[in-house]
Amino acid sequence: MTAPISDRVTDPSLRADGERKMEWARQHMPILAVLREQFVDNRPFEGERIGMAMHVEAKTAILAEVLAAGGAEVAITGCNPLSTHDDVSVALDAVGGVTSYAERGIDDETYYEAIEAVIDHDPTITVDDGGDLVFAIHEEYPDLIDTIVGGCEETTTGVHRLRAMAADGALEYPMFAVNDTPMKRLFDNVHGTGESSLASIAMTTNLSWAGKTVVVAGFGYCGKGVARKASGQNADVIVTEVDPRRALEAHMEGYDVRPMAAAAGEGDVFITTTGNRDVIVEQHFERMADGVLLANAGHFDVEIDLDALAALAVDSYEAREGVQAYEMPDGRRLNVLAEGRLVNLASPISLGHPVEVMDQSFGVQAVCARELVENGDDYEAGVHAVPDDLDREVAEIKLRAEGIETDELTPQQREYVDSWQHGT
Ligand code: NAI
Numbered sequence: 001m002t003a004p005i006s007d008r009v010t011d012p013s014l015r016a017d018g019e020r021k022m023e024w025a026r027q028h029m030p031i032l033a034v035l036r037e038q039f040v041d042n043r044p045f046e047g048e049r050i051g052m053a054m055h056v057e058a059k060t061a062i063l064a065e066v067l068a069a070g071g072a073e074v075a076i077t078g079c080n081p082l083s084t085h086d087d088v089s090v091a092l093d094a095v096g097g098v099t100s101y102a103e104r105g106i107d108d109e110t111y112y113e114a115i116e117a118v119i120d121h122d123p124t125i126t127v128d129d130g131g132d133l134v135f136a137i138h139e140e141y142p143d144l145i146d147t148i149v150g151g152c153e154e155t156t157t158g159v160h161r162l163r164a165m166a167a168d169g170a171l172e173y174p175m176f177a178v179n180d181t182p183m184k185r186l187f188d189n190v191h192g193t194g195e196s197s198l199a200s201i202a203m204t205t206n207l208s209w210a211g212k213t214v215v216v217a218g219f220g221y222c223g224k225g226v227a228r229k230a231s232g233q234n235a236d237v238i239v240t241e242v243d244p245r246r247a248l249e250a251h252m253e254g255y256d257v258r259p260m261a262a263a264a265g266e267g268d269v270f271i272t273t274t275g276n277r278d279v280i281v282e283q284h285f286e287r288m289a290d291g292v293l294l295a296n297a298g299h300f301d302v303e304i305d306l307d308a309l310a311a312l313a314v315d316s317y318e319a320r321e322g323v324q325a326y327e328m329p330d331g332r333r334l335n336v337l338a339e340g341r342l343v344n345l346a347s348p349i350s351l352g353h354p355v356e357v358m359d360q361s362f363g364v365q366a367v368c369a370r371e372l373v374e375n376g377d378d379y380e381a382g383v384h385a386v387p388d389d390l391d392r393e394v395a396e397i398k399l400r401a402e403g404i405e406t407d408e409l410t411p412q413q414r415e416y417v418d419s420w421q422h423g424t
Contacts (some may be wrong), residue, residue, distance in 0.1 A: 014090045015090045017087035018087035018091025019094075021061075021085065021088055022058050022061050022065070024355075025058035025059050025061070025062050025355050026062050028359065029059070029355060030398070032063065032359055032362060035363060035366045036070075039067075039069050039070030039071070039370075042070070043071040044374065045071040045125075045369070045370075046070075047071070048071070048073070048149075048373055049072065049074075049122055049123045049125070050073070050075075050123060050124070050126075050127060051075050051127070052064060052074065052076040052118070052127040052133075053078065053079045053128050054076065054079050055078065055083040055084070055345050056077070056083070056085065056088060056092065056102035057085040057088050057352050059352065059362065061091065063127075064076050065095050066366055067366065067369060068097035069097075071097075072369075074097060074098045075099045075117070076100050076101070076118065077100070077101040079129040080341060081104075081341075082105065082341050083341075083350075084104040085104065099121070115132055115133055116136070118133065119136060119137060119141050119144070122144060124149050125148070125150065125151060125152075126148065126152075127365060127369065128152070128158055129153070129158060130155055130157055131158035131161040133151075134153070134171075138172065148173045149372045150175060150176070150376050150379055151176070151372075152178045152368045152372075153175055153178055154178055154179060154184075154361065156275050157275045158179065159179045159383065166382045171382060174379035174381055174384055176385075177385060178361070178364050178368055181391045183391045183394045184360065184361045185221050187361075188353060188357050188360065189221035189225065190224055190228075191354075192354060192358070193222040193225050193226060193344060194222075194224075194228060194230075195353070195354055196344035196353050196354065197226055197271060197295065197343050197344040198229050199351075200343050200347045200351075201337060203349050204320065204343075204348070204350075205320065205323060205337070209230060209269075212236070212268040212269055213235065214236070214238070214268070215239075215240065215263045215270045215271070216240070216273060217240045217272040217273060217279045217280070218240070218241065218246075218272065219241050219247065219255075220273065222297055223274075226297060227250070227255055230269075230271075236256075238258055238263045238267060239255045239256070239258075240259060240260045261283060264284035264287040265288065268291075268293070269292065269295070270288075270293070270294050271295050271296070271297055272295075272303035273298055275298045276302075277302040279303045279304070281305040282311075285308065285309055285328075289332065290332040290333055291332075291333055292334055292335065294334060294335065294340070295337040295343040296341065297343055297344060298342070301339065306340050309334065312326070312328060312329075313328060314327055314328070319335055322338055322347040322348045324339065363397065364386060367390045368386055371387065
């Protein structure tokens with residue numbers, strides 16, 4: 001069995017660095033602060049074991065800590081071999097009630113061993129980002145399913161995987177589609193991915209957005225955020241899509257919409273946000289200009305065909321930290337960031353989404369976990385929408401923290417919007 005991270009990474013200064021990062025995140029997560037107080041008072045997770053596979057960096061660490069403060073025994077590992085911050089993992093492992101198995105830069109075998117180490121804790125609740133934990137439990141440890149109350153899934157790709165499992169009758173416990181609820185998707189996918197992907201690319205390359213042509217593949221929630229923020233940084237944006245409505249939406253927002261084959265020759269920077277595979281492939285590499293940047297913000301590293309790129313290249317070398325250049329036979333250099341993995345999380349300098357955004361997403365995770373222990377029996381096996389009152393609860397805590405007041409429906413207005421009898 002894989003040793004806990006603290007046995008592998010022994011440098012004590014790592015823990016201090018990780019604790020500092022966590023303290024900074026904690027200070028900017030007012031939703032989790034309110035939920036922590038509730039959980040400390042009520043101990044909703046007493047006796048529960050929560051297994052987590054998520055990007056292990058400072059914000060996630062605060063979620064794990066808050067669940068532990070509510071009485072849970074938490075075991076956590078990464079959901080991507082490059083997104084873990086080792087210092088945070090070590091600091092988190094030192095938090096009472098939490099064991100962290102996450103480590104950066106591990107190979108696939110060690111990555112799955114760490115997931116198994118989490119499963120060895122016999123979780124009663126699972127919290128996933130991408131579905132690897134749920135999938136491993138169903139494939140390898142089905143005996144555990146009887147004692148699992150349910151789980152929560154953080155991202156679009158994970159929710160797609162869960163829906164595919166449910167459609168095949170293979171999903172055997174209830175899962176909340178945290179990704180799909182407004183307090184997550186409208187902020188995390190749009191603003192979080194937009195801001196942090198652009199920030200990571202700029203910091204990794206030290207290059208400007210202004211005057212560049214940025215090709216955004218996919219105009220879903222993430223793509224909209226990336227396109228909007230790139231446009232806001234004075235770049236020209238081209239969108240590629242396969243869905244006619246999303247393509248039309250991009251057109252009406254004022255972006256050029258083209259097939260990738262046409263965009264390939266025009267872009268300076270390419271950012272994939274589709275959750276799909278083979279979005280940028282050999283025929284596109286052949287048309288690209290010298291010096292282009294290729295980055296992926298979708299969950300898995302399958303959007304840019306790196307095998308095809310490597311096969312085309314006569315040389316490949318690290319151009320800067322986090323940037324791998326592939327030299328074509330005609331001398332053009334195509335630069336891939338973060339090995340084609342989530343650029344906002346897997347680049348050496350990446351910090352992931354802004355703290356405030358993750359406070360919202362993880363606030364939803366925390367109230368969903370609470371819902372599972374309080375009312376888990378009400379949910380059948382399958383994928384469930386986050387109950388609207390839970391999403392509103394998180395929004396209201398955030399508004400209070402920001403000092404923002406809103407109007408409230410009067411009884412007459414409530415009756416009016418709920419009725420069907422009122423006409424002209
Ligand atoms: P979405 O489903 O809203 O959008 C995906 C879009 O890509 C759709 O409009 C779809 O029509 C389009 N698409 C699919 N195949 C395409 C192709 N071959 N060419 C062009 N467009 C194509 O999904 P969302 O929420 O935007 O998520 C996208 C991906 O980003 C997922 O893998 C998700 O898990 C991931 N994600 C990443 C985050 C990050 O921190 N980098 C944060 C949140 C989600």
